Amino acid sequence: xxxxxxxxxxxxxxxxxxxxxxxxxxxxxxxxxxxxxxxxxxxxxxxxxxxxxxxxxxxxxxxxxxxxxxxxxxxxxxxxxxxxxxxxxxxxxxxxxxx
Amino acid sequence: xxxxxxxxxxxxxxxxxxxxxxxxxxxxxxxxxxxxxxxxxxxxxxxxxxxxxxxxxxxxxxxxxxxxxxxxxxxxxxxxxxxxxxxxxxxxxxxxxxxxxxxxxxxxxxxxxxxxxxxxxxxxxxxxxxxxxxxxxxxxxxxxxxxxxxxxxxxxxxxxxxxxxxxxxxxxxxxxxxxxxxxxxxxxxxxxxxxxxxxxxxxxxxxxxxxxxxxxxxxxxxxxxxxxxxxxxxxxxxxxxxxxxxxxxxxxxxxxxxxxxxxxxxxxxxxxxxxxxxxxxxxxxxxxxxxxxxxxxxxxx
Numbered sequence: 001x002x003x004x005x006x007x008x009x010x011x012x013x014x015x016x017x018x019x020x021x022x023x024x025x026x027x028x029x030x031x032x033x034x035x036x037x038x039x040x041x042x043x044x045x046x047x048x049x050x051x052x053x054x055x056x057x058x059x060x061x062x063x064x065x066x067x068x069x070x071x072x073x074x075x076x077x078x079x080x081x082x083x084x085x086x087x088x089x090x091x092x093x094x095x096x097x098x099x
Numbered sequence: 100x101x102x103x104x105x106x107x108x109x110x111x112x113x114x115x116x117x118x119x120x121x122x123x124x125x126x127x128x129x130x131x132x133x134x135x136x137x138x139x140x141x142x143x144x145x146x147x148x149x150x151x152x153x154x155x156x157x158x159x160x161x162x163x164x165x166x167x168x169x170x171x172x173x174x175x176x177x178x179x180x181x182x183x184x185x186x187x188x189x190x191x192x193x194x195x196x197x198x199x200x201x202x203x204x205x206x207x208x209x210x211x212x213x214x215x216x217x218x219x220x221x222x223x224x225x226x227x228x229x230x231x232x233x234x235x236x237x238x239x240x241x242x243x244x245x246x247x248x249x250x251x252x253x254x255x256x257x258x259x260x261x262x263x264x265x266x267x268x269x270x271x272x273x274x275x276x277x278x279x280x281x282x283x284x285x286x287x288x289x290x291x292x293x294x295x296x297x298x299x300x301x302x303x304x305x306x307x308x309x310x311x312x313x314x315x316x317x318x319x320x321x322x323x324x325x326x327x328x329x330x331x332x333x334x335x336x337x338x339x340x341x342x343x344x345x346x347x348x349x350x351x352x353x354x355x356x357x358x359x360x361x362x363x364x365x366x367x368x369x370x371x372x373x374x375x376x377x378x379x380x381x382x383x384x385x386x387x388x389x390x391x392x393x394x395x396x397x398x399x400x
Binding site: 032 | 345346347348350351354361364365368369372376
């Protein structure tokens, strides 16, 4: 059985996103907080606001946009951001299993 | 019928006994006050406002009077109440007219959730509404008064009301509140401007109110399309700098200046983001009013 990490916006529609050039502003109806997000974070929400995506697909997408010296830096940075946004309730990270 | 068409003694009588009912933009306001400075304030500054018919709904029942007979004579004080609720501590009696204006601001800001209420001045020229959000001291009221004295339409100097339904800015034109040096600045800039009695030693210093132009009061039911969102900052001696502000940053700055953003929830977010999308956004640093007037007039052409 293989597992894939899936990333998506919460299904309840409580997250609203507005995109402006390389930044986005996100409103969380649960916390009533407004977040200004730039850089890699803005790209993450740009992608997942259209459809859910696996972690590896997201990493490949981000790699094509952001050129950094050490590739592992980008991967770590993206994972840290995913964790942070999940803690804030802005996105859902889940494990999907397929036989 | 306009307030100015009523005999002075009848106005005073209404204020003392039954309440004076005025239409102020989208709001019907009943004012009860036996205080002479309040009646004088209304006579000088609210002459162009319509009297509300007796059977019409009143949005805000307000009272400005002494807390007790003792406080009318011993260290005289004044209270503001709205539907029997006292939102503020009493102030010195001499500040009654300023307290009425602050109290009405409080009523509108806290009970008008059909609008996104922004702490901002808003004026209009050539069909374009210019919104100036800012904290006290940013110079928004001075700028607003200067623009209005130069023919711009006043929608509000303090509370910008953006409909959550259609995104338009709805006027509530009222006297423009000037503080300290700004009073003399506007007197010098526009000697014809009618400024009511100056109230000294308030928490904000000396306060004077500029009478809104007749045309602005006449157009108080006509909304305007938002066009420019400008965050002013008065800096003594600075050059006039109008710098483009990114929409994402403007959105966050605007949220900080809203009174009821959290109450409106996602409707507030949608309203703020639509407003930002529909407007060009700027930071403005200025010290010269004349330069700024020219710049903003060019921007509105």
